[in-house]
Amino acid sequence: MAKIIMGIESSCDETGVGLVAAHDDGTVELLADEVASSVEQHARFGGVVPEIASRAHLEAMVPTTRRAFDTAGLSMSDVDAVAVTAGPGLAGALLVGVSAAKAYAAALDVPLYGVNHLAGHIAVDTLQHGPLPTPCLALLVSGGHTQLLRVDDIAGAITELGSTVDDAAGEAYDKVARLLDLPYPGGPPIDKAARDGDPEAIAFPRGMTGPRDAPFDFSFSGVKTAVARWVESAQARGEQVPVADVAASFQEAVADVLTAKAVRAATEAGIGTLVVSGGVAANSRLSALARERCADAGIELRIPRPRLCTDNGAMIAALGAHVAAAGHKPSALDLSANPGLPVDTVLV
Amino acid sequence: MLILALDTATPAVTAGIVRLSGPAGTDSAGVDTAGTDTAAAADAAEPVVEQVAARVTVDPRAHGELLTPHVLEAVAEAGITLADLGAVVVGVGPGPYTGLRAGLVTGAALAHSLGVPAYPVCTLDAIAADSGGVALVVTDARRREVYWATYDAAGARTDGPHVGPRAEVPEPAGRLADHEQPSPVGIVRAVASNVLAGREPGPLTPLYLRRPHAAEPAARKRVTA
Numbered sequence: 001m002a003k004i005i006m007g008i009e010s011s012c013d014e015t016g017v018g019l020v021a022a023h024d025d026g027t028v029e030l031l032a033d034e035v036a037s038s039v040e041q042h043a044r045f046g047g048v049v050p051e052i053a054s055r056a057h058l059e060a061m062v063p064t065t066r067r068a069f070d071t072a073g074l075s076m077s078d079v080d081a082v083a084v085t086a087g088p089g090l091a092g093a094l095l096v097g098v099s100a101a102k103a104y105a106a107a108l109d110v111p112l113y114g115v116n117h118l119a120g121h122i123a124v125d126t127l128q129h130g131p132l133p134t135p136c137l138a139l140l141v142s143g144g145h146t147q148l149l150r151v152d153d154i155a156g157a158i159t160e161l162g163s164t165v166d167d168a169a170g171e172a173y174d175k176v177a178r179l180l181d182l183p184y185p186g187g188p189p190i191d192k193a194a195r196d197g198d199p200e201a202i203a204f205p206r207g208m209t210g211p212r213d214a215p216f217d218f219s220f221s222g223v224k225t226a227v228a229r230w231v232e233s234a235q236a237r238g239e240q241v242p243v244a245d246v247a248a249s250f251q252e253a254v255a256d257v258l259t260a261k262a263v264r265a266a267t268e269a270g271i272g273t274l275v276v277s278g279g280v281a282a283n284s285r286l287s288a289l290a291r292e293r294c295a296d297a298g299i300e301l302r303i304p305r306p307r308l309c310t311d312n313g314a315m316i317a318a319l320g321a322h323v324a325a326a327g328h329k330p331s332a333l334d335l336s337a338n339p340g341l342p343v344d345t346v347l348v
Numbered sequence: 349m350l351i352l353a354l355d356t357a358t359p360a361v362t363a364g365i366v367r368l369s370g371p372a373g374t375d376s377a378g379v380d381t382a383g384t385d386t387a388a389a390a391d392a393a394e395p396v397v398e399q400v401a402a403r404v405t406v407d408p409r410a411h412g413e414l415l416t417p418h419v420l421e422a423v424a425e426a427g428i429t430l431a432d433l434g435a436v437v438v439g440v441g442p443g444p445y446t447g448l449r450a451g452l453v454t455g456a457a458l459a460h461s462l463g464v465p466a467y468p469v470c471t472l473d474a475i476a477a478d479s480g481g482v483a484l485v486v487t488d489a490r491r492r493e494v495y496w497a498t499y500d501a502a503g504a505r506t507d508g509p510h511v512g513p514r515a516e517v518p519e520p521a522g523r524l525a526d527h528e529q530p531s532p533v534g535i536v537r538a539v540a541s542n543v544l545a546g547r548e549p550g551p552l553t554p555l556y557l558r559r560p561h562a563a564e565p566a567a568r569k570r571v572t573a
């Protein structure tokens with residue numbers, strides 16, 4: 001009998017509720033994936049405002065849950081376990097999801113699993129591409145995180161090989177978009193503008209790629225500043241800023257570093273599978289370059305479809321399914337959200 | 349009817365099981381057995397509100413951790429199950445803690461999964477309803493401010509809820525409830541006639557009374573001199 005797992009996500013600006021079926025053969029099937037986003041309320045602030053996000057989560061939580069059950073054609077009594085993002089994320093935002101998950105688990109008298117958001121971004125790939133070969137390597141890129149992770153067991157053994165020392169890749173996109181007068185969030189409009197540009201027009205710096213730099217860490221504040229400098233000098237000379245070329249060249253610099261480091265890490269560790277996930281994984285240049293370089297290196301590349309890459313409840317349900325299947329002990333009902341939850345803690 | 353009372357708008361984490369029955373002449377569901385209008389009958393006389401079990405911890409940083417465990421402990425002490433509940437009543441503030449949302453979403457999710465109504469109650473009304481009568485209720489709003497409201501002899505709110513400096517709060521005319529927390533009985537009593545009459549509950553919307561703290565970005569600073 002398949003087990004139905006409900007997943008709740010509220011770590012940033014998306015309220016997500018997902019439902020999956022965990023089958024006996026280890027496959028996990030997506031049944032519902034409902035998301036309510038407060039992204040438009042944050043746009044004029046140029047970034048996520050925690051109090052606005054928390055207020056939106058509270059309003060959206062029960063309606064989003066209702067929609068998920070309607071979509072799946074299930075009733076609440078069908079649920080066998082509840083999984084929820086326990087961290088990392090915004091404290092007030094996480095609190096809403098964790099409180100809701102506890103109430104649902106208590107009312108339905110089923111186990112609760114407080115799980116790691118970052119591991120969820122990896123686990124979500126099993127909904128589309130089946131069980132993960134282990135070990136595998138995961139590159140997580142979004143507005144909130146940029147990490148290279150080694151996954152020996154999605155339900156419990158994840159090690160960080162490297163992460164950003166300053167901005168997340170998605171943050172750099174937001175800031176460069178602002179420089180170019182493109183809307184927030186910056187990823188999609190830069191990707192679109194870059195299509196008509198020359199990626200080699202401007203040689204923007206590749207951060208953390210010197211011989212003495214940590215091989216698998218990232219830095220995106222340098223490239224962001226370089227773009228600002230370049231744009232300002234063009235303006236000072238009275239020239240019109242070639243938005244398409246700047247966008248394409250910036251995007252090339254980011255995709256180059258991300259894929260080069262990921263492929264190098266996989267090759268050095270003898271790992272044959274790379275999963276690229278997180279909101280920035282939808283970027284066309286990043287996925288094209290990853291495909292090219294993985295093919296050259298003989299690495300299998302897995303990128304979940306864009307809808308699964310961004311924050312959602314299905315990824316938490318999927319991770320909950322793997323954690324439950326592994327037989328791990330459920331979380332206590334006095335579980336607290338942990339905004340700084342380390343990536344190697346899959347289950348709280 | 350057995351009711352779950354929740355409040356997280358003050359430093360206290362409050363969960364209680366309360367038995368609510370209509371005034372004499374009505375049955376336990378508040379339905380008028382004397383043949384007159386139900387809602388009017390329920391409003392006219394005092395409903396009977398009794399505490400069955402309660403769990404309260406004063407710790408403003410533990411709302412998220414403790415609320416659901418408190419609910420389950422209170423339910424166990426009452427010797428019932430969650431399925432025996434006929435309604436949930438939740439304090440919607442005003443309250444300055446992020447934990448206020450823990451109470452609201454817990455109440456909403458419990459009510460949703462149990463298929464029972466969730467009634468909002470202004471937390472200051474619940475404190476006033478504890479003893480009734482003319483009252484000034486004042487609670488902590490942090491940032492050197494307080495929330496306050498005033499009540500008449502019938503227990504109806506006459507002013508507020510407001511947020512502001514203590515100096516703006518009027519002199520108390522009757523009882524002063526200063527930095528108190530609502531009891532489960534007060535939480536239910538403040539909305540008892542609505543619950544007994546089976547009125548459609550309003551939305552569980554928090555009384556924030558303040559706008560979110562957020563500033564639009566200023567003009568971007570140049571990186572070149």
Ligand SMILES: [Zn+2]
Binds near residue numbers: 121142144310
């Ligand atoms: Zn994420």
